[in-house]
Amino acid sequence: MILAIESSCDETAAALVDRDGALRASVVASQAQLHARYGGVVPEVASRRHLELCIPVVERALEEAGATLDDVDAVAVTEGPGLIGALLVGLATAKALAFARGLPLIPVDHLHGHIASLYLGPEPLEPPFLLLLASGGHTLLAEVDHREPGMRVIGQTLDDAAGEAFDKGARLLGLGYPGGAALERLARDGDDAAHDFGVAMAGRPGFDFSFSGLKTALRNAVMASGGSDAERADLAASYQRAIVRSLVSRTMQAVDASGRDTLAVVGGVAANGVLRGALEDACAGAGVKLALAPLALCSDNAAMIASAARYCRPVPFPEYLSRDAYATA
Amino acid sequence: MLLLALDTATDAATACLARDGEVLAESMTLGRSTAAQRLLDDINHLTRAARVSLEELDAVVAGTGPGTFTGLRIGLASARALGFGLGIPVHGVGTLDALLSGDGVDVACIDARRGEVFCKGAGIETCALAPERLAELLPDGAVVAGDGAVRYREQLAAAAIPPDGSPLHVPWARYHATLSALWGPADPLYVRAPDADRSIAGAAS
Numbered sequence A: 001m002i003l004a005i006e007s008s009c010d011e012t013a014a015a016l017v018d019r020d021g022a023l024r025a026s027v028v029a030s031q032a033q034l035h036a037r038y039g040g041v042v043p044e045v046a047s048r049r050h051l052e053l054c055i056p057v058v059e060r061a062l063e064e065a066g067a068t069l070d071d072v073d074a075v076a077v078t079e080g081p082g083l084i085g086a087l088l089v090g091l092a093t094a095k096a097l098a099f100a101r102g103l104p105l106i107p108v109d110h111l112h113g114h115i116a117s118l119y120l121g122p123e124p125l126e127p128p129f130l131l132l133l134a135s136g137g138h139t140l141l142a143e144v145d146h147r148e149p150g151m152r153v154i155g156q157t158l159d160d161a162a163g164e165a166f167d168k169g170a171r172l173l174g175l176g177y178p179g180g181a182a183l184e185r186l187a188r189d190g191d192d193a194a195h196d197f198g199v200a201m202a203g204r205p206g207f208d209f210s211f212s213g214l215k216t217a218l219r220n221a222v223m224a225s226g227g228s229d230a231e232r233a234d235l236a237a238s239y240q241r242a243i244v245r246s247l248v249s250r251t252m253q254a255v256d257a258s259g260r261d262t263l264a265v266v267g268g269v270a271a272n273g274v275l276r277g278a279l280e281d282a283c284a285g286a287g288v289k290l291a292l293a294p295l296a297l298c299s300d301n302a303a304m305i306a307s308a309a310r311y312c313r314p315v316p317f318p319e320y321l322s323r324d325a326y327a328t329a
Numbered sequence B: 001m002l003l004l005a006l007d008t009a010t011d012a013a014t015a016c017l018a019r020d021g022e023v024l025a026e027s028m029t030l031g032r033s034t035a036a037q038r039l040l041d042d043i044n045h046l047t048r049a050a051r052v053s054l055e056e057l058d059a060v061v062a063g064t065g066p067g068t069f070t071g072l073r074i075g076l077a078s079a080r081a082l083g084f085g086l087g088i089p090v091h092g093v094g095t096l097d098a099l100l101s102g103d104g105v106d107v108a109c110i111d112a113r114r115g116e117v118f119c120k121g122a123g124i125e126t127c128a129l130a131p132e133r134l135a136e137l138l139p140d141g142a143v144v145a146g147d148g149a150v151r152y153r154e155q156l157a158a159a160a161i162p163p164d165g166s167p168l169h170v171p172w173a174r175y176h177a178t179l180s181a182l183w184g185p186a187d188p189l190y191v192r193a194p195d196a197d198r199s200i201a202g203a204a205s
């Protein structure tokens, strides 16, 4: 089986996947609590924590799978993009582990990993499809034609990522970090039509996104509001609706233009219930098949890295010993 | 007892294979940020030169810093994964202690960037301070070694600093491998808190 390690941001994760794509174990040690006091991910703090957690997380994954290192026949690892210091901890661990065991190394691109969260059993998705990847670090639309690395990006955010927009909105509403899930909870009690934050880029050609204007609109609305719980809930609901509408309208335009009959949605923001519901409605209306990443595999994890590794070229020993990580795609 | 030792806390990444206190093969790769990334390649070459395989190792010993945060972590992550993969213990040796093991060295001094050095020896406990401050603390004629001593030769004028190319400035992994009295846990010695912690503390005070 493949052992995968992921450490590109603030989750330290390890997973084991069988050669036939069955997930045997997936362990994610989130550092979210650690970074909450800083109001965001601090790279040096994340890197220190990755070093503490990396081997223990691998040990737990093996335990969960009832396996030992003898059962592992390749080591996969996220090589980029991400925080360079964080990536290097996982990469050094994976390389040395492969070296010690005489195994090949499978370097995986983090974005390919997110897409591959859809390739695990029991119902693995078959390309081609149109992809929406929305997370704290990325927001893009792409055409995917095969399971191997490589996609054709047709649109992306020009400023903040959608997940970043959620986090920044949460901070403006005093919900702390990470705030995406908290904002969704607060929005449940609010009226999503209370404020009209508009839909960024509406009417503009192309498939790019923009979320920074939305954030400014929210800041102004927060300052103008009285700050009562009901008002904050209205603001959260309206803000969330604006992000979701922007994502859904752009995505459905792209589906239409590409002529694809399947839409796949992955990344941390794909866990948002309102977005999932809106996509389901839009796809049902348009007669498009919708594939949503499993909830457990939306935010960063190593199962998706192990899944992607099945479609990547293993690098034989000793070629991988001096491989380096990359911060940007 | 066959040991693999390594230290990537400074710009001179070192590795060594030693059996029962005898050095079998040794390497040193220079270069900011790239040196640590070459570590496993260097170790592979050492095993070939010494005609040993990793499976024969009894333990791994890693330099625990202080030094550059990223370089230090690459070394410790590698050492821990080698130990885990081979099922053998991993020990740690302070990089300043390794430098202090050099012949006649009184004070170890590693470049800490931002106008400071990490130092230890002659009654000075491990700390980060400005080289001018270290100069005040040094006993007359103290022998100071390490890349920090080379960089701040001018500020440390009263000290006896070996010539720039001297091997005394390098934390050779042979010290880690042969001086088992120095072995401790393989945990990083950062000395400095992350900047974010310091700005939080600053805002609170």
Ligand SMILES: [Zn+2]
Pocket (backbone or CB within 6 Å): A110, A114, A135, A137, A299, A300
């Ligand atoms: Zn991600």
